[in-house]
Amino acid sequence: MNNCRIATGVVAALLIAGPAFTQEHDESYHADYIFGAPLEPTEAWIITRGGRLYDNWYATQDMDAPEGTHPAWPSSNSRTGATTWRCKSCHGWDYRGADGKYGSGSYETGIAGVMGYSGDPAALESVLREHGYSEAMIPSEQSQYIAAFLSRGLDDMNAVIDFDTGEVSGDTGHGAAIFQTNCAACHGFDGRALDWGDADEPGYVGTEANANPWEVLHKIRNGHPGVEMISLRAFDLQDAVDVLAYTRTLPEK
Ligand code: HEC
Ligand code: HEC
The missing domain is CATH 1.10.760.10 (Cytochrome c-like domain)
Incomplete structure (x- = not known):
């Protein structure tokens, strides 16, 4: 009898709270996955975070897009605005800048790539400050993720994607x-x-x-x-x- 009453109590509690597996994650869970960092970040996570910052540092950090055009953006290219502040816009998706796919086309700037960059995190941070990225835009910690990406995360895309045709050698x-x-x-x-x-x-x-x-x-x-x-x-x-x-x-x- 007693056991039965306890069991009924447990069932009633479950009905009120709802079994855990049907609960939705709350919004802070999603925000933490997208914008936050794991307590013990692995090398893989650190590199991908750097890669997303390289793609778009303000979207990666849930920030408003920067205003104006990046000071180093050449007037020979008619693009303006926030996109000119993204690393990929000057240095390329293939990391080769003017020697890569952005050697021509709508993102042509003539700017060099970052493939093979050998600077350490402190050196990269100075490069970014010279580039006009303030501590408020790309804090040191985030700059370190970019340094990890540049030194250990750049794939040699020319080895796997045909430079001229875009054909991919995959299974x-x-x-x-x-x-x-x-x-x-x-x-x-x-x-x-x-x-x-x-x-x-x-x-x-x-x-x-x-x-x-x-x-x-x-x-x-x-x-x-x-x-x-x-x-x-x-x-x-x-x-x-x-x-x-x-x-x-x-x-x-
Ligand atoms: C958990 C959900 C999820 C999974 C899994 C996922 N993606 Fe996405 N992906 C997204 C969302 C959300 C976007 C943003 C789409 C948008 O901007 O409307 C996106 C964007 C993209 C884009 C770029 C869009 C752009 O703006 O250029 C590509 C390409 C892409 N995903 C490919 C993939 C591939 C390939 C995989 C598997 C390896 C994958 N995704 C797995 C959610 C996901
Ligand atoms: C508006 C264009 C532009 C944007 C955006 C840009 N850079 Fe650069 N970057 C340059 C130019 C110009 C140089 C000098 C290279 C050259 O001589 O062409 C450079 C050089 C570099 C170098 C090499 C420095 C050295 O001492 O060898 C690194 C690394 C670098 N950028 C990283 C980044 C990262 C990371 C971002 C994004 C947070 C970024 N850049 C965004 C224009 C840009």
């Missing part, structure tokens, strides 16, 4: 297996569940992977700034390359 079957069991949770099986384009020109995984495989490889390896997206950094580069090869077979429209 699409293995890429499909990874995509269907990971990426599809958010992007759908055909990569069209999220759309960052507009009605005329949709932006799907397949669209982006064909238009700019260098950017997509950077995002597969490091995640996408300011949103809940995974990164494949803890796996071999070839796994990410296989996914990239497969995403180029997905619908572009």
Whole structure:
């Protein structure tokens, strides 16, 4: 009898609180995953954080976009505004600047790449302050993540993506297996569940992977700034390359 009453009490408590597995994470959980840092960050996480800062340091830190155009942005290029403050805009998705894909096209600036940069974290921080990034924009701690990314996280994209054609040498079957069991949770099986384009020109995984495989490889390896997206950094580069090869077979429209 007693046991039975206790059991009834437990059931009643569960009904009131709801079993743990149906509880939604609260908003602070998501914000912490996207913008915060683990208590004991691994090398893989540190590098990806640096990679997202390199992509877009203000979205990565949940900050407003900077105003004006970066002082080092050349007048030969007609772009203006916040995008000119992103590291990738001057140094490239392939990290090779003028020697890479940004040697021509709408992001042509003539600025050198960062591939092979050998500065230590203190040296990089001075470089960033000279670049016009204040402590409020990129605090020292964040600068250290970028230093880790530059010294240990830059992939040699020329080895896996054809520089002229964008063709990717990957195993699409293995890429499909990874995509269907990971990426599809958010992007759908055909990569069209999220759309960052507009009605005329949709932006799907397949669209982006064909238009700019260098950017997509950077995002597969490091995640996408300011949103809940995974990164494949803890796996071999070839796994990410296989996914990239497969995403180029997905619908572009
Ligand atoms: C508006 C363009 C621009 C942006 C944005 C930019 N840089 Fe640079 N960066 C330069 C220029 C110009 C140089 C000098 C290289 C050259 O001679 O072309 C440079 C040089 C560097 C170097 C090499 C320094 C050395 O001493 O060898 C590093 C590292 C670097 N930038 C990192 C970054 C990082 C990290 C970011 C983003 C937080 C960033 N840059 C954003 C223009 C830019
Ligand atoms: C937990 C959800 C989630 C998972 C898993 C995920 N993504 Fe994403 N991804 C996002 C979100 C959210 C965005 C932002 C979309 C937007 O801006 O509308 C994004 C953005 C992207 C973008 C870039 C969009 C742009 O603006 O250029 C690409 C490419 C991409 N994801 C590919 C992948 C690939 C490939 C995988 C698997 C390795 C993956 N994603 C896994 C949530 C996810």
